[in-house]
Amino acid sequence: AYQGIVEHAKLKKGETVLILGGSSSVGMFAVQFAHALGARVVATTSSRNAEFVKSLGADQTIDYTTEKWVDVLDEHSVDAIYDCGMEASVWNDGAQLTLKKETGRFVTILPMQTPAKESQFGAQLIGEVHVHPSAELLDVITKQIESGDVVPVVDTVYPFESALDAFEKLQGRHTRGKLVVHVQ
Structure with missing residues (x-):
């Protein structure tokens, strides 16, 4: 983006x-x-x-x-x-x-x-457009996140055991933000 x-x-x-x-x-x-x-x-x-x-x-x-x-x-x-x-x-x-x-x-x-x-x-x-990896841009984005100008939006955090539930929710295409599968 x-x-x-x-x-x-x-x-x-x-x-x-x-x-x-x-x-x-x-x-x-x-x-x-x-x-x-x-x-x-x-x-x-x-x-x-x-x-x-x-x-x-x-x-x-x-x-x-x-x-x-x-x-x-x-x-x-x-x-x-x-x-x-x-x-x-x-x-x-x-x-x-x-x-x-x-x-x-x-x-x-x-x-x-x-x-x-x-x-x-x-x-x-x-x-x-095709995106390209860039350490410089990653630094810029990290600073925007740290300052609060940009906020990563997380819909739901799932334990690893519920990864299938996360995938099913993703397939429904009605999430608000990212789905996170927590691996311990």
Whole structure:
């Protein structure tokens, strides 16, 4: 999430970012990193998770179960869109209308499943990003965690004997944060 928001989207203080999947594992960190940068954060999530995502730093949430973010946001009002793997065709289906002309940036963590249309307004398609290991970035993230700017969210801690229960909960896709299996 840090590399996508900071290195690829090049998000800056005062800019607006739309995070698609704000309550996903990657999205929770993306919301916090963007907020720590001083960006205005808009995130899609369900109504069940809206207050939770706001508590992580989102200024606005959009309930993807009842609204389309492209209908909620003004045209060309967003500096960057960070797709946490939620919408494979988002570049073709609305990102270009929502991103600022010429300076908007679109980043996704998953391969784009449809051929990308050429930008109509000049927004930049950064596309699928690949993360790379970096001791320097790990130090930056560790400092953000130590300062409290970023908080790793843990849903449940399971003893090793209950690892299967943790896996079953993960398969249900309704966790809020990480599932931890404690090995002693």
